[in-house]
Amino acid sequence: MIEICGMIELPSTGNSFTWGGRRSNLWIQSKLDRAFGNQRWFDQFPASNQAFLAKRGSDHRPILIKLISSQETYRRSFKFDKRMFRKPLVFETINQAWNSSSLNTNLCVASRIRSCRKTLSKWKKENQSNSSLKISKLQEDLEYEQSSLNPSTFRLNSLTKALVYAYKEEENIWKQKSKDDWILYGDGNTKIFHAAVKVSRSMNQIVKLQDANGIFQRYEASKGQVAVQYYR
Numbered sequence: 001m002i003e004i005c006g007m008i009e010l011p012s013t014g015n016s017f018t019w020g021g022r023r024s025n026l027w028i029q030s031k032l033d034r035a036f037g038n039q040r041w042f043d044q045f046p047a048s049n050q051a052f053l054a055k056r057g058s059d060h061r062p063i064l065i066k067l068i069s070s071q072e073t074y075r076r077s078f079k080f081d082k083r084m085f086r087k088p089l090v091f092e093t094i095n096q097a098w099n100s101s102s103l104n105t106n107l108c109v110a111s112r113i114r115s116c117r118k119t120l121s122k123w124k125k126e127n128q129s130n131s132s133l134k135i136s137k138l139q140e141d142l143e144y145e146q147s148s149l150n151p152s153t154f155r156l157n158s159l160t161k162a163l164v165y166a167y168k169e170e171e172n173i174w175k176q177k178s179k180d181d182w183i184l185y186g187d188g189n190t191k192i193f194h195a196a197v198k199v200s201r202s203m204n205q206i207v208k209l210q211d212a213n214g215i216f217q218r219y220e221a222s223k224g225q226v227a228v229q230y231y232r
Helices: 039-044 082-086 090-098 109-126 132-147 153-178 181-185 190-202 220-231
Strands: 019-023 026-030 049-052 063-066
Touching: 090 109, 132 153
Parallel strands: none
Antiparallel strands: 019 026, 049 063
16 A cells, blocks of 8 residues: 555654553564655655654654754853852862863963863763753663563663652752742743743844845854854
């Protein structure tokens, strides 16, 4: 039927066994959900693809259809977190980065600061101060257990409970970042705190730039090219 209709399955990433469940004493996984397109679709969206996401609270995986192969990600500028002062070895890390760079005594202040920024960025990745790393690790473990041939019910329940607790920790972090006292008396919803932070950050954000042809560019790389061409 697929061949007669001229349908082609979209290229995919992730675990394509989109359903999993127990039947008697067996753990069954099936490829139930998939996305297809015909030739006209691929003429319009030649790089379209499907991503099989992780299962969260359902026995089916959500499928995300992407119309482009990749999207440039925004690398956020470095900001020093004052909470790092209370972390072990931070002062030693800064001191070592400031006085490094092959013992070049003529190194300018900007270069020393740049060295400290790179070193602290690496330190933050290796010493996560929030629950994001914990959530990622739990999600990976849960995904691995759900995809195994004979998953342990006890381990599935334990990982699910631990993930719920980690989400609550993440909510508290966004609550702290939002800096809105009235939220303390409002709904306990991470989306509210996240939105408050996004509003404050969007004040300095450049959403789009218009190029010389009058076309608005929205991706980070293309906006950078528009800015360079303008100043040239």
